[in-house]
Amino acid sequence: MKALVLSGGAGTRLRPITHTSAKQLVPVANKPVLFYGLEAIADAGITDVGIVVGDTAEEIREAVGDGSRFGVEVTYIPQEAPRGLAHAVLISRDFLGDEDFVMYLGDNFIVGGITGLVEGFRETRPDAQILLTKVPDPTAFGVAELDGEGRVVALEEKPEVPKSDLALVGVYLFTPAVHEAVRSIGPSRRGELEITHAIQWLIDQQRDVHSTTISGYWKDTGNVTDMLEVNRAVLETVEPCEDGTADEASEIIGRVRIEKGAQVTRSRIVGPAIIGAGTVIRDAYVGPYTSVSEGCRIEDSEIEYSIVLRDSSITGVRRIAASLIGRGVQVTPSPRSPAAHRLVLGDHSKVQISS
Template identity: 80%
Template sequence: MKALVLSGGAGTRLRPITHTSAKQLVPVANKPVLFYGLEAIADAGITEVGVVVGDTADEIRKAVGDGSAFGLEVTYIRQDAPLGLAHAVRVAREFLGDDDFVMYLGDNFIVGGVTELVDSFRTERPDAHILLTPVLDPSAFGVAELDAEGRVSALVEKPEHPKSDLALVGVYLFTPAIHDAVLAIKPSWRGELEITHAIQWLIDEGRDVRSTTISGYWKDTGNVTDMLEVNRSVLETVVPDVLGTVDADSEIIGRVRIEKGARITGSRVVGPAIIGADAVITDSYVGPFTSISEGCHISDSEVEYTIILQNSALTGVRRVEASLIGRDVQVTPAPRNPSAHRFVLGDHSKVQISS
């Protein structure tokens, strides 16, 4: 069995971060989202992985390498334009051959991995197996409709009026039957070859399509709100450790991991939180659910529920929260400009001015 990991796409919902960085490499608890998926694939006993790349191919290649760091053998597959998930299966045809495979969206995050799902698929081998989860806004996802016996009866991509709240999670398992399906379908109104249409073709052809509704944690990390929520979830499991230095005037509370070379001086860090290698925290407060990447400098500032990427600095900033800050960013207070009030007030006026 092989794996196909999709790591193309522009990541428009994470702009401006993704103007200069692949969305799959934005870190959660100081580790790229993509790495969690690759580790889950390796844990499931799969070693041959095709990584579909687009405009950010060079950055993905640099981060993942040949896959040996994950116990994988990685083959890179170029998708010249983001023309849909089914199109990605088409361009990966040579790599996939006649093997079963799991398709994993590289910006998705699933707690608990996919080992149990892969083991079940290897044993039973339906033509396709999809994961579903209830969502509040199904119109933003591919949506599955189930019949009275709980079998998948229809799949609709981003329906205007959803008949179900069950969204497709970004993990799919297929036999080679999917190759006939992706060749049979036409582009949708979005100009993309939708994987939902390919799976619907299998259903219409009477093929065996199964589903599992997961109750565990899943997120599509395509926007800042979800990135911060996934970061919070991962930090809940952080193992506290102090590999850097903390002076006597600092206070470390709760589950905090301080990486090698980091220095904490005159500061208070409340976990769960992670401080990256060679970061410097001086006279500051770092609150819960904060990930500070390597080489960052936080001075005379307060930060909480935030992700800060490599080599960025906060200096003299009173409060930062619920934020995603990119690489090599400088955040400082705005200069205080002289201000004045000018009035023409009638008789018996009463004026309140905030100083």
């Protein structure tokens, strides 16, 4: 069995962060979300992995390498443009051959991994198996309609009027039957080859399509709100350690990981939280559910429920919350007068200012 990991896409919902970084490499608890998926695949006993890459191919290659650090062997499959999940399967035909495979969206996060799912698929081998979960807004996802006995009867991609609240989770399992399906469909109104259309083709051809509704934790980390929520969930499991240093004037409460070379001085850190390698925390408060990456500096400031990417600094700021701060960012107080906000913002930025 092989794995196909999708790591293309523009990451428009995480802009401006994704103007300069692949969305799959934005860190959750100081580890890129893509890495969690690769670890789950390896834990399921799958070692032959194809990664579909787009404009951020070089960054993905640099981060993942040959896959040996995860216990897998990686083949990179270039996709010229994000033309849909079924298109990714279509261009990966040579890599996949005639083997069963799991398709895993690289920006998805599933607590507990996929080992049980893969083992169940190997035993029953339906032509396709999909994961479903109930969501409050099905219009943002592929949606499944089930009959009275729980069988999949129809799928629809981002419907305006959903027929259920069951959204497709970004993990799919297929036999080689899916290759005929992706060749048999045409582009959707979005101009993409939709995997939901390919699975619907299998259903229409009376092929065996199974579904599993999961009640565990799943998130598509494509926006800031979900990214922070995944960060919170992962930090709940963090093991505390102090490989860095915290002076006697500092207070460390709860599950806090202080990584090698980090320095905490006259500060209060309330876990769960991670302080990255080489980061300096001085005269500051770091609250629960906060991940601070390597090489950062937080001085005379307060922050909680946030993600701070590497090499950023926050100085003299009263309180930051529910924020995603990119790489190499400098956050400082504005001058007290004149009473105006001075902003330098990239394209598609979103700013909230308290009046």
